[in-house]
Amino acid sequence: MVRAQRPTDPCVVLVGATGALGVTVLEMIGEHRMRYREIRLVASARSAGREIPVGGRTETVHDLEDFDFEGADLVLFCAGEAVSRRWVPVAMAEGALVVDASGAFSSNPEIPLVVPSVNDCLLAESPAEVVAVPSGMTVPLTVLLHAVEGWRGVRQVVMSTYESASGLGHQGVEELLEGSELTLCDPGSELPADRFRPALAFNVLPAADRLLENGASRQEERLVQETQRVLGMPDADVAVTCVRVPVVSGHGATLFVETDDPVDRPGLMELLASLPGFTVHDEEAPGSAPTPLTAGDPDRFHVGRVRVSPRSSRGFLLWLVFDNLRAGGASTLLWIARIALASRASGERLKSGPR
Numbered sequence: 001m002v003r004a005q006r007p008t009d010p011c012v013v014l015v016g017a018t019g020a021l022g023v024t025v026l027e028m029i030g031e032h033r034m035r036y037r038e039i040r041l042v043a044s045a046r047s048a049g050r051e052i053p054v055g056g057r058t059e060t061v062h063d064l065e066d067f068d069f070e071g072a073d074l075v076l077f078c079a080g081e082a083v084s085r086r087w088v089p090v091a092m093a094e095g096a097l098v099v100d101a102s103g104a105f106s107s108n109p110e111i112p113l114v115v116p117s118v119n120d121c122l123l124a125e126s127p128a129e130v131v132a133v134p135s136g137m138t139v140p141l142t143v144l145l146h147a148v149e150g151w152r153g154v155r156q157v158v159m160s161t162y163e164s165a166s167g168l169g170h171q172g173v174e175e176l177l178e179g180s181e182l183t184l185c186d187p188g189s190e191l192p193a194d195r196f197r198p199a200l201a202f203n204v205l206p207a208a209d210r211l212l213e214n215g216a217s218r219q220e221e222r223l224v225q226e227t228q229r230v231l232g233m234p235d236a237d238v239a240v241t242c243v244r245v246p247v248v249s250g251h252g253a254t255l256f257v258e259t260d261d262p263v264d265r266p267g268l269m270e271l272l273a274s275l276p277g278f279t280v281h282d283e284e285a286p287g288s289a290p291t292p293l294t295a296g297d298p299d300r301f302h303v304g305r306v307r308v309s310p311r312s313s314r315g316f317l318l319w320l321v322f323d324n325l326r327a328g329g330a331s332t333l334l335w336i337a338r339i340a341l342a343s344r345a346s347g348e349r350l351k352s353g354p355r
């Protein structure tokens with residue numbers, strides 16, 4: 001159903017509207033009945049002219065190269081780092097609030113990097129022109145560590161991620177599916193390996209992204225730096241290995257947290273259950289821990305296999321799984337957009353004074 005527009009509703013632009021994240025953002029805008037006066041969809045020349053249903057209407061996709069950001073109140077960037085580096089300044093010059101999911105600005109100290117319920121006070125303190133959305137893995141990690149730091153203190157963190165093909169968008173998924181089909185028909189087939197090298201089908205890749213000179217992958221560096229930044233703990237001892245697994249969608253991770261003070265399982269379970277957006281799976285039966293296929297609600301972070309460290313009670317281990325496109329991507333992006341818009345509107349009201 002088409003909703004009545006109010007003149008105060010924002011004009012929203014979505015750059016990357018045809019991508020894996022962009023399509024999920026549109027899905028959630030419709031489900032949440034998010035209010036907007038107008039929505040403009042943008043992608044590359046490849047998709048220009050495509051028609052996409054959103055909020056009960058059909059919208060046409062525009063080519064970014066010819067697009068005019070004039071009149072936009074909120075621009076959501078979901079099209080990769082190179083696109084954001086080039087086009088975010090253009091959108092800002094037209095006075096739009098930008099929310100960027102590409103990671104292009106996550107280490108820029110001038111631009112707030114925000115995780116809901118951990119450091120969103122940054123947006124309340126001063127309205128931003130651009131807000132950076134952290135990687136999907138940073139979000140549950142920082143929500144959890146923020147709470148543990150206040151409870152027993154965090155001494156060290158060791159995390160291994162198991163990231164799915166959709167983390168690299170539509171092409172990642174297509175390449176995994178094509179490689180899987182070819183292997184099933186003929187195990188000796190030469191497989192496509194553009195997004196994943198070597199090929200991901202029936203394989204596990206020990207780095208989920210390109211390697212840097214120091215031996216870490218870009219994804220690992222980003223996760224550590226974002227975690228330290230969001231928590232305001234620049235020296236936090238966080239070690240991460242990001243692995244790519246042949247799963248279509250849904251990221252997993254194992255986590256070991258060493259704490260300053262001893263933890264007890266009932267207290268830990270209570271803490272985890274209180275975290276916003278988290279569901280704790282406490283079943284003892286084998287095979288009942290959450291998986292990408294069976295976790296349930298795609299808008300929540302699912303935790304299972306919670307164990308106090310066997311050698312010392314100063315630490316615990318757990319398994320985390322979530323939908324990287326919804327809980328880890330679109331949901332956080334839209335949440336940040338909502339509070340950043342509200343903060344900007346109240347900043348403008350304050351500037352213009354009482355009427």
Ligand SMILES: NC(=O)c1ccc[n+]([C@@H]2O[C@H](COP(=O)([O-])OP(=O)(O)OC[C@H]3O[C@@H](n4cnc5c(N)ncnc54)[C@H](OP(=O)(O)O)[C@@H]3O)[C@@H](O)[C@H]2O)c1
Nearest residue numbers: 016018019020021043044047078079080102167169170329
């Ligand atoms: N996938 C995830 O789980 C996830 C989660 C959080 C954040 N992100 C971030 O979101 C961004 C998009 O990821 P994705 O997974 O959605 O990738 P994707 O499926 O490959 O989609 C990329 C989108 O960007 C558009 N695009 C690419 N190059 C462009 C250009 N030169 N000009 C205009 N539009 C261009 C594509 O348009 P065409 O269709 O026309 O090519 C498409 O709409 C990345 O920065 C990624 O890091 C992804």
